[in-house]
Amino acid sequence: MEYRNNQISQNQANHITSQTAPNHPNSAFPAMVFDQVRTNLVFKSRWAELNGAMGDLGTYIPIVLALTLARDLNLGTTLIFTGLYNIITGAIYGVPMPVQPMKSIAAVAISNPNFGVPELMASGILTGGVLFALGVTGLMDLVYKLIPLCVVRGIQLAQGLSFALTAVKYIRKIQDLPKSKAKGERPWFGLDGLVLAIVCACFIIVVNGAGEELHQPVADEGHGDDSAENEEDKKPSRWERIIGSLPSAFMVFLLGVILAFIRKPNIVDKINFGPSSMEVVKISGRAWKDGFIKGTIPQLPLSILNSVIAVCKLSSDLFPERQFSATSLSVTVGLMNIVGCWFGAMPSCHGAGGLAGQYKFGGRSGACVALLGAAKMVLGLVLGTSFAVILNQFPVGVLGVLLLFAGIELAMASRDMKTKEESFVMLVCTAVSLVGSSAALGFVCGIFAYLLLGLRKMGRNKPCSIIWIQGTP
Structure with missing residues (x-):
């Protein structure tokens, strides 16, 4: 029924377009594109969308700040380009499609003093080039269809738990972000103390709870009265509606910004207004080589699995009315970095x-x-790289709280495994990914375990039912 309604709506839209521009057939397509973009950028709920925008900052800020302070990354240029990426992906996909740092490349740059900006950019361009090629040739879509769902869930669970564990470290330990190291136990009190982080976490739990359920149970036929009573019980109370309307993540982030200025008031004197100078990066032959070997090779498996495959599956779970192809995601990631x-x-x-x-x-x-x-984009144009002096004073414990909930939400996507075999493969993939700190190694072990379980069932009279991401082939 939903598909039929969508089809009817599309037909109505086409009819309206044809009526509004009967003498200009070439204007129909641009009009449809404009209408689609406008629909994709409509606020479903003003405060909720503003609050949701903060959900990615727990990952974004620490990595960007570390690269800026440790490797002289041009923060102003990064803010402008990633802001542009956000606007374009929001207009294309119509869902909160994130733009995050490439974590493996960032980790190499932070830990290796010889891996500078030229190597960093070379690895990004090469990674983007490979993903773009996989997308335009259709190979990425083939990979997406062949990878078992339980292996994808293992990657998601491992990434979610990795985020959550990192968040706990941010909360418990004082962090030296440029060196990506802990400096000791965080004090209980203070403007970046444990009490502050705990209060922020409790506030978010009270406001947001455990999160919205993805799949509500369908009422059985013949139990109309019971179903009506159950639906009535599920309705939120007036108190829950008031509390749930608060933009918790935005309020926590705003508190962090205020505390940054309180912690070091003289940072105002270090702010230089105006955009940073933008120029083409000069990349030597050695930088291309080091960027490919040290950056691109370890980043590619993570980008393919977490940035394309896992995002494609998670988006279909969260937004079943919108289906995105792995091809489109691979192409957009590729273009972002190539440019x-x-x-x-x-x-x-x-x-x-x-x-x-x-x-x-x-x-x-x-x-x-x-x-x-x-x-x-506004921050990049107005403050440029000097915005780093503000971020450097932002309470890291508060960032840890935002990252913690993002990680838990991602990990909870794996709760739909229905059989013990699926859970087994998922947990093998997760365990290896976490211990080895390698999504590629976890993926290989998960696929191997999946194939062994399938081989074990070959002797049965009933053939093994293989579950693919896109259904049974």
Whole structure:
């Protein structure tokens, strides 16, 4: 019925378009594109979309700040380009599609002093080029159809738990973000103390609860009265509606900004207004080589699995009315880096954790990330790289709280495993990914375990039922 209604609506839209421009057939397509973009950028709920925009910052800010302070990343250029990416992806997809740092490349740059901006940009361009090629040739879509669902869930669970564990470290330990190291136990009290982080976490739990259920149970036929009573019980109380309307993540982030100025008031004197200078990065032959070997090779499996495959599956779970192909996601990630990295913008990708975090805090449309993108572009144009002095004073414990809920939301996507075999494969994939800190190794072990279980069932009279992401082939 939903599909039929959508089809009727589309036919009506086409009819209206043909009536409004009967003498200009060539204007029909641009008009349809404009209408679709406008629909994708409509706020479902103003405060909820604003709140959802904060759900990705727990990952974005620490990595960008670390690269800026440790490797002289051009923060102003990065803010402008990633803000533009946010606006474009929001307009294209109509959901809170995130734009996150490429984590493996960032980790190499932070830990290796010889991996500078040229190597960083070379690895981003090469990674983007491979993803773009996989997308335009259709190979990415083939990969998406062949990977078992339980393996994808293992990658999502591992990434979610990794975010959550990192968040707990941010909350418990004082962090030296440029060196990506802990400096000791965080004090209980203070403007970046444990009590502050705990209060923020409790506030978010009270406001947001455990999150919205993805699949509500369908009432059985013949039990109309009982179903009506159950639906009545499920309706939120007046208190829940009032509390649930608060933009918790935005309020927590705003508190962090205020505390940043309180912690060090003289940062105002270090702010230089105006955009940072933008220029094409000069990449030597050695930088291309090091960027490919040290950055692109370890990043590719993570980008394919988490930035494309996992995002594609998670988006279909969260927004079943909108289906995105792995091809389109692979192409957009590729183009972002092929263009932006030449000008010094941080290598970027989509990420299942960012999508889960933005959904957790209320993001439901492309307007969520478009709003975030507009804010990034304004900051990049007005403050440029000097914005780093503000971020450097932002309470890391508060960032940890935002990252914690994003990680938990992503990990909870794996709760739909229906058989013990599926759970087994998922947990093998998760365990290896976490211990080895390698999504590629976890993926290989998960696929191997899946094939062994299938081989074990070959002797049965009833053939093994293989569950693919896109259904049974």
